[in-house]
Amino acid sequence: MTDIRWDILTIGHLSRNKFWGESDRQAYRAPRCTCTLIRTQGRNIIVDPSCPPEEMVTVLEQRTGLKPQQIDTVVLTHFHGDHRFGIEAFPEARWVMASREIEDCKLKVSEGSADRQILNKLQPAEEGISAGIELLATPGHCMGHHSLVFHSEGMKVVLAADAVMTKDFFFAKDYYFNTVDPAAAVKSIEAIAEIADLIIPGHDNYFYIKGRG
Template sequence: MDYRVISIGAMAANDLWNEREPQRTGHATTTLIETTGDDDDGKPLRILVDPGLPEPAIVARLRERANLGPESITHVFLTCFRPDARRGIGAFDRARWLISNREREAVGVPLAEGLRRLSENFEEPDETIERVLRTDVAILQRCEPAPDRIGKGVDLFPLSGVTPGMTGLLVSGAQTTLVCGDAIPTAEHLAKGRAPRNCDDPDAAIESVREAVEIADLLVLGRDNVVVNPTKRPF
């Protein structure tokens, strides 16, 4: 069992820095988890979480940080379906793509509705909007509902609030590590016990922050690095 941060993310606009408009290109922190299957054969698994950089960049980071090519990844897991958490997913076409079933269903309905409205529009449709919608639908269709356990010591951990079905990965070992996604984006949000500003359900988002802090020794933050849980420091 091993994990490492492949790319540290960034918020397009950080509410704790009083930023209301995008100041930079946002992208999720990308994490690699290496484990084995939970069945008898113990097949090696390499799970890439939230490939937020564009394809060429995430492939380069993967080689730099883990000496792996995209063909080595067996699974891609999305903590949510936000575009900047999956920008580079196309580079991993040999892998299984996974997302929580709740997030998949929550995203699928508005996507289908958007396509329906486009098809019923008698005027010439906006080509950019149509292209984005069709790309999103194709990605979502490729994403399978994730099982509760992806591999040995790697379990889904629901963190709803920022999005309806946001889900982290709980990595069990000598210490418990939670890959949080945007449930806790930065060390500053963690220190203040704050969820990000734009939430589907703010109350649920705050509860998810509490649950994350309660369970994990280490936290891989959605737009930051891996940090020690401040409530569990030895001194």
């Protein structure tokens, strides 16, 4: 089995968290997503670059000692701004996202805009990310949302991104206020619950699922 190492670069948080008694009607803080580095077979893959480019470079160095040129692939789980803040820190890397999300966003983003330039550079993740890393469709939060699934240290890891906002959202089988299709979002949480030993959520630290692993 392919040996895969993963490290959290930034632990995410939400702009509003109803499990903390906060209202969904206002932002209490700027959001930050959880950003992960996956290392396998000499490859360095960043998933959801969360900080502005300059800070992203600093965080990468602080957490791993790596330089931006050593990142060969950037994966976006979906196209929300907080999940791609730092993508420009990696101009030489291959940028990938699921084709459904690329196509859905191209319908909404106007030609010539900065976002459109990013979309045009993104390649379909279905063409392959790396051996041992599977793409899992987890629609609901947005319809093109995808998670990553891989084995590490004997556990099945689901990098769920916004299919699982935080640990509290997961165990309550709940979805975020901006969810496009709530029923699909709940199904995606259930699908993840069936296979995962460990979950890397979109806006929280990683957590284990009790009794597995």
